[in-house]
Amino acid sequence: MNEAQIAAKLQANIPRPEPQQSHEIDRVVKEANPANELLKSADMPNELSAHRLMNFFNVPTHLRDDRGMLDKLSAIYRWTASTLDKPEMVDVMAKLRRIERKLGLTYRQDEKVEGLYRYLKLDHQRRTLRKEMELI
Numbered sequence: 001m002n003e004a005q006i007a008a009k010l011q012a013n014i015p016r017p018e019p020q021q022s023h024e025i026d027r028v029v030k031e032a033n034p035a036n037e038l039l040k041s042a043d044m045p046n047e048l049s050a051h052r053l054m055n056f057f058n059v060p061t062h063l064r065d066d067r068g069m070l071d072k073l074s075a076i077y078r079w080t081a082s083t084l085d086k087p088e089m090v091d092v093m094a095k096l097r098r099i100e101r102k103l104g105l106t107y108r109q110d111e112k113v114e115g116l117y118r119y120l121k122l123d124h125q126r127r128t129l130r131k132e133m134e135l136i
Contacts, residue, residue, distance in 0.1 A: 053073055056096065057112050072117045075120060080096055103115055
């Protein structure tokens with residue numbers, strides 16, 4: 001037996017992993033880059049916008065893949081974009097900055113996301129109540 005035959009025999013004994021299915025690959029890619037999920041859920045124009053929003057709120061690196069944080073950022077973006085005629089990222093961030101000033105959140109970096117999220121939930125409830133009052 002020569003070296004090539006031994007190598008072929010050894011190679012045949014090596015267990016082969018089954019090919020990954022595409023949905024498993026998609027899951028791994030989403031986990032690797034949580035901004036992609038934020039993009040899809042919030043209809044953001046591109047991945048850079050998701051990162052700009054995270055940077056705007058000074059989201060710590062360890063929270064950038066947190067499901068709760070991504071949901072809040074997504075909701076904040078969707079709500080803000082829905083209140084604008086032209087939802088460009090610069091306009092969204094300018095509107096967020098105005099609301100921060102109005103609420104007094106400019107000095108509390110750690111509470112910006114929470115404060116704005118509470119504000120948009122209250123605004124949603126206010127709009128719902130207004131619609132219900134119009135029906136009476």
